[in-house]
Amino acid sequence: MVVQALRRVDVVKNFEPPAAAPASPANGLAVNIRGLRKSFGDHEVLAGIDLHIPAGEFVAIVGRSGCGKSTLLRLLLGLDQPTAGSFWFGDREGEVADNRAVRVMFQEPRLLPWARVLANVEVGLGNDRKLPGARDRALATLREVGLEDRRNEWPSVLSGGQRQRVALARALVSQPRVLAFDEPLGALDALTRISMQKLLERVWRDQGFTAIMVTHDVAEAVTLADRVIMIEDGRIALDLQIDLPRPRERGSADVAALEGLILRDLFRNSKAGDDA
Amino acid sequence: MSAAVASGGSSRGLQTLTQWALPIGLILVWQAMSMAGLIPSRVLPAPTDVVAAGWKLLKSGELMRNIWVSFWRAIVGFAIGGSIGFGLGLANGLSDRSERILDSTLQMVRNIPHLALIPLVILWFGIDEEAKLFLVALGVFFPIYINTQHGVRTVDAQLVEMGQTYGMSRSALFWQVILPGALPSIFVGLRYALGIMWLTLIVAETISASSGIGYMAMQAREFLLVDVVVLSILIYALLGKLADSVARLLERFCLSWHPAFQKR
Numbered sequence: 001m002v003v004q005a006l007r008r009v010d011v012v013k014n015f016e017p018p019a020a021a022p023a024s025p026a027n028g029l030a031v032n033i034r035g036l037r038k039s040f041g042d043h044e045v046l047a048g049i050d051l052h053i054p055a056g057e058f059v060a061i062v063g064r065s066g067c068g069k070s071t072l073l074r075l076l077l078g079l080d081q082p083t084a085g086s087f088w089f090g091d092r093e094g095e096v097a098d099n100r101a102v103r104v105m106f107q108e109p110r111l112l113p114w115a116r117v118l119a120n121v122e123v124g125l126g127n128d129r130k131l132p133g134a135r136d137r138a139l140a141t142l143r144e145v146g147l148e149d150r151r152n153e154w155p156s157v158l159s160g161g162q163r164q165r166v167a168l169a170r171a172l173v174s175q176p177r178v179l180a181f182d183e184p185l186g187a188l189d190a191l192t193r194i195s196m197q198k199l200l201e202r203v204w205r206d207q208g209f210t211a212i213m214v215t216h217d218v219a220e221a222v223t224l225a226d227r228v229i230m231i232e233d234g235r236i237a238l239d240l241q242i243d244l245p246r247p248r249e250r251g252s253a254d255v256a257a258l259e260g261l262i263l264r265d266l267f268r269n270s271k272a273g274d275d276a
Numbered sequence: 277m278s279a280a281v282a283s284g285g286s287s288r289g290l291q292t293l294t295q296w297a298l299p300i301g302l303i304l305v306w307q308a309m310s311m312a313g314l315i316p317s318r319v320l321p322a323p324t325d326v327v328a329a330g331w332k333l334l335k336s337g338e339l340m341r342n343i344w345v346s347f348w349r350a351i352v353g354f355a356i357g358g359s360i361g362f363g364l365g366l367a368n369g370l371s372d373r374s375e376r377i378l379d380s381t382l383q384m385v386r387n388i389p390h391l392a393l394i395p396l397v398i399l400w401f402g403i404d405e406e407a408k409l410f411l412v413a414l415g416v417f418f419p420i421y422i423n424t425q426h427g428v429r430t431v432d433a434q435l436v437e438m439g440q441t442y443g444m445s446r447s448a449l450f451w452q453v454i455l456p457g458a459l460p461s462i463f464v465g466l467r468y469a470l471g472i473m474w475l476t477l478i479v480a481e482t483i484s485a486s487s488g489i490g491y492m493a494m495q496a497r498e499f500l501l502v503d504v505v506v507l508s509i510l511i512y513a514l515l516g517k518l519a520d521s522v523a524r525l526l527e528r529f530c531l532s533w534h535p536a537f538q539k540r
Contacts, residue, residue: 077441100443111437114456114533123452126443156535170442 018044027208028056029101031076031176038071045071047234050083053227055177056209058204059222063231064266068216071230073180076212082157085237087236089178100126103176107183109163111155115164118142124170141173142166145199161192165199166223172203179204185220194250196222201247214223218266222258223248239267297399321503326510327505338492344489346477349405350515353412354473361417361460361469363423369458375425382421390414391479403522408477415476416469423465427458443475460534463527470519478512 031053038046045068062070076087083165084094089102103124105119111120120127125234142148145165155163164184171179184200185193201224205209215221221228223240230238238261244254286360303323309315317325333339364382390411401407431454439449472482481490489508496504531537 079437079441093339104441106433106434106438110434112435112453112456114459115452123439123442123444154533154538156533156538 014050022068025176026103027088027175028210030055031087031089031178031210031212033072034073034080037084038068038075038080039083043060043236046075046082049231049234051229053210053212055210056208057201059213059225060201060225061212061229061231062155062216062218062221062228062239065216066230067233067235070182073104073182073212073214077102077180079135100128100174102180103162103171103178104182105167105171105184107186109155109160109167111163111166111170111252113155115155116151117147117153117155118152118268119158119198120166121173124173124234125247126174128146130175136174138169138193141169144203145169145174159192161188161196164188164196168199168203172207175207176209178210181211182213183214183215186216186275189254193220198247199262205246218259218262219250219255222255222262223250228258228262230262232266235247239261284374303344318500318502321506325503326506329501330507333507341513342487342489345358347488347515348479349408349412349488350394350473350477350519354416354469354479356409357413357443358420358466358469360413361420361465362424365421365465366428367426368421369425370454375500379425382418386418386422390418391476394480394483398484403486407482407484408480408488411480412473412476415472419468419472420465422464423461423468424458427461427465428454431457439442444522463523463531467520467523469525471516472521474512474516474519 493508
């Protein structure tokens with residue numbers, strides 16, 4: 001499995017256009033969040049978030065539904081405006097990131113049903129779509145997620161996992177420096193989830209972007225992330241470094257111990273039947 | 277292998293045959309009953325008589341002239357009403373302000389049956405071409421308008437959001453997300469509009485015209501030429517079927533991504 005994955009990466013490298021930057025942790029952008037608040041009417045969803053994510057780190061954000069973790073992601077993506085506070089990508093405050101530097105993968109694939117698989121990946125290139133070599137970049141990225149031979153299919157004939165891989169290729173094709181995931185594997189079956197987790201880890205290590213993943217699956221967070229952040233009542237309630245060596249074995253004792261720790265914390269303050 | 281292909285081909289041929297079995301059977305029964313004298317020719321002439329009448333009119337050139345006139349009215353009226361409906365549907369689908377200003381007025385007008393305007397239209401335009409074009413345009417306007425607006429309004433908001441996070445410009449968003457997303461609904465409007473187009477034209481031509489298929493039918497009624505009346509009705513049916521087939525073909529071509537139009 002590992003050998004296969006490595007070989008596939010090698011192939012991709014060979015096809016990368018010369019203009020593309022070499023993959024290294026320096027590809028990532030730091031994320032800085034200062035005093036971020038968001039209210040919808042009288043309801044305060046985020047009550048002041050302060051967070052620094054170093055470049056290239058993989059951060060998982062967990063919390064119960066309605067805790068504000070998805071709202072935080074939407075603010076970072078510019079899909080909602082914060083009530084107060086600020087955030088920036090990069091090291092200097094106020095620095096404006098290139099609009100292709102930050103990409104997102106949603107829980108739903110959100111592919112254009114009227115565009116072929118390859119054209120859907122090309123959406124991720126934005127205006128670069130018209131440049132020579134754009135198609136080769138899209139093809140190389142599609143190869144990276146193992147779907148090159150499905151490039152001329154309509155999205156409707158693909159399985160859920162394959163659609164999510166196309167969505168991943170679309171997010172990756174512009175070589176983003178920050179990649180946000182909003183429960184990207186939430187709708188997949190258990191086996192597809194595991195292989196997608198491996199794929200995500202591989203491309204993250206390969207390309208060196210900063211990854212922010214919102215998930216409700218604590219085991220997934222512990223398996224993938226360098227650092228797990230728990231949000232409760234709109235505040236950061238736990239900030240835990242995961243120092244386990246990679247690749248981590250899903251279901252190993254270390255992973256299970258950390259998972260138990262976080263879950264205990266999650267349920268510490270909850271009354272019985274709160275989340276039912 | 278080849279046997280399987282051959283049997284597949286012949287079963288498809290059989291399917292086409294079944295499709296046509298009923299109409300052909302009905303015509304044969306009709307012919308037989310006419311020949312047996314069960315249907316008086318003053319009520320319904322035999323199919324052979326209708327064909328003969330058609331042949332006579334074709335030779336005199338009258339048939340083609342009238343078909344052409346009706347066809348032209350249908351196309352021009354459709355183009356005028358359809359493009360206005362499409363344009364306003366897009367505008368009111370995309371812009372809240374435009375919808376606030378226009379939509380309630382248009383919905384009010386929509387509730388008037390457009391054929392109720394015939395007396396007024398005759399007063400305005402007489403029985404000239406404008407009258408027919410106006411009625412056809414008005415008739416096709418609403419289904420196209422409503423379905424275009426509905427299509428644009430109901431484009432998957434998640435896809436629009438995706439387009440925005442990927443930095444699509446407004447025009448890219450329109451061409452790549454909104455218009456293709458609205459297309460299935462627009463086609464529903466198109467096919468409705470084609471039906472209304474022929475309906476309007478038939479009524480308009482039978483009431484106020486000096487040429488066209490409807491006029492040909494009304495003239496024939498005056499002279500008790502039942503075969504020509506039946507012929508006119510059949511031509512309308514054929515033209516309607518033709519328009520619908522073209523729309524379906526276009527739909528199949530434009531919506532080939534849609535699971536409903538993919539080969540199983």
